[in-house]
Amino acid sequence: MRRDELLDAAECLLEDQGSQGLTLAAVAERAGVSKGGLLYHFSGKEALIKAMIERLIGEFDAMIEAQRESTYTRAYLKATFEAIETGRLRRWAVVTGAAGDPALLAPLREAMARWHRHGLDDEPHPQTSQIVRLACEGVWEVATHCPAIVDYGAVRQGLLALL
Known part of the structure; x- marks a missing residue:
């Protein structure tokens, strides 16, 4: 999965559920990847937000x-x-x-x-x-x-x- 698709999934999650719903597990699930697949691109939640x-x-x-x-x-x-x-x-x-x-x-x-x-x-x-x-x-x-x-x-x- 491409980095931009993960960022898109995180943004959609934020829009739907707000910041309290932004977890790595939820982003991975929304993007259809494993949490490990997400962590390959982003070391944590802060790295994900920074990238967005x-x-x-x-x-x-x-x-x-x-x-x-x-x-x-x-x-x-x-x-x-x-x-x-x-x-x-x-x-x-x-x-x-x-x-x-x-x-x-x-x-x-x-x-x-x-x-x-x-x-x-x-x-x-x-x-x-x-x-x-x-x-x-x-x-x-x-x-x-x-x-x-x-x-x-x-x-x-x-x-x-x-x-």
Whole structure:
């Protein structure tokens, strides 16, 4: 079984049962492998959570890169709304919620710092770009916890107009 299939199984388990349901035995069962097969790829639960977080960061980096047409902030904004529209945002909430140890979220904090610093000085209006990036964080939060209260298309257009 491939590593990504194990990560998919863990994410599905988290979404269905929450962090209390994330055990190595449950992940192995969900993936249809032995616990030993799971341990071949991940040394324990922390390694599994760390791998899920790293995968999400890598995916978001790829989404930003795929959107690169003019400025980094525009790409970041478009990647944010793509994450919402495709349901990937839900995966972020589920996985980061499973990380009970703040140290497991260190890669995410580092990625966020990088995303918010990257190319800011090259933007036509650095302060406006920073505001748009921070607004994207607010959109993520609302979309995670109460998605029906926002017209995402209108918000996206408004933020793009600021740039």
